[in-house]
Every structure is written in C-alpha cells, then in structure tokens.
Amino acid sequence: NAGVTQTPKFQVLKTGQSMTLQCAQDMNHEYMSWYRQDPGMGLRLIHYSVGAGITDQGEVPNGYNVSRSTTEDFPLRLLSAAPSQTSVYFCASSYHPADTQYFGPGTRLTVL
C-alpha cells in the first residue's frame, strides 16, 4: 500500500492564482480530511469528507473548495491564492474519524 499520497510536495503561487492540491489513499478509507499547519497555530481542519459525495467545512474553510467524487481522492482547490494561505497542507484518512488517522507527507505552499 502507498498509504496517503500528496502532490505536489512544494508549490509557489502568485497572489490570485488558483491551483489544486491532490490527495489520494489506497486503503479504502471513508473519512478524509485536509489540515493546514502554521507556526504557533497548530493543525487546523479545513474541510473533511465522510464518504464519496459528502463533504463539510472544518474550522478554516474560507478560500478553499473540496469535492469527493471517489473514495480514493480528495482534492483541495485554492480559488484565488492569498499570502495568508502560505502554509503546509496535510491530508489524512481513516475508516472513521474516531479511528487511527493516516497522514500524507504534506504540501508546502508559498503564495507571493
């Protein structure tokens, strides 16, 4: 199993550009989530999904969109990048939110 994979590993954007962070898992997990990690702020939940076709907002959803068309994939879209979205983004998955969470290696995003 590859586990949870994220692409790209690094990305630099200019303000106003859009992009999609990819997340995929091969463990047939129903629950997937996106976090951002900022110094002094810890990990904060952006969006999550309890299964294909079902998504919901987390703590800091503004400026981000998600969709879940398959069990395996959970992409995160930045609609119009802002410097405040400079962060490290982590995707995680599990069978259920109460189960052990498996994290991807992260995407380091810089918005200029």
Added chain:
Amino acid sequence: KQEVTQIPAALSVPEGENLVLNCSFTDSAIYNLQWFRQDPGKGLTSLLLIQSSQREQTSGRLNASLDKSSGRSTLYIAASQPGDSATYLCAGEGGSNYKLTFGKGTLLTVNP
C-alpha cells in the same frame, strides 16, 4: 468548542530519562484521544489511540492514559532515546462532529 492544550511547548532531557508529556482538553464529551509524532518536514505518524471507554494504551516504551473527568491525557515515554526527538501532538475527536482538534504540540529533544 473543543480546545486542546499541550504543556510544555518544548522539553529537553538527557538520554535514558523517563518523561511525561501532557495534553488537556476542555470538552469531556471527547470520543477518543490520539497521540502523534511529527519529525521535521514530515507528516504525522499515529502513535496511540485511546477510545473513550479505555483508560490507557501501550506500545513498546510508550504509554498513553486518558482521564475524561479531569480533561487530561498523558504520554509516558520510558528510557528515552535520541531517536525519540520529535514534536508530539495530541488530538481529540468529539464523537458526533467528525472533527479532530489538535494541540500545538510539544517539541522533545533527547540529548545523547
């Protein structure tokens, strides 16, 4: 809203010492409590998961306890080694809201 606090923010110990990391949470309706390890520039790795019906979990030199009534969890590391140096994070899941809330972590340094 669940809030999770970890004290201390940083800890430096000599090799071989037994140590305790603390995690406190505000909502005793927590469903489970997970401890993670994060190495620099890497994703999170789950160490131990304690369900609400459990009081503790053990894995090798690690032991985690959960006391819902006092809103506290501890991670005990026995006979610490330099390879244990990392940031340790705890996270609580609230049961019905499918959301994990993370503490900001404790940066552990074990000196040879």
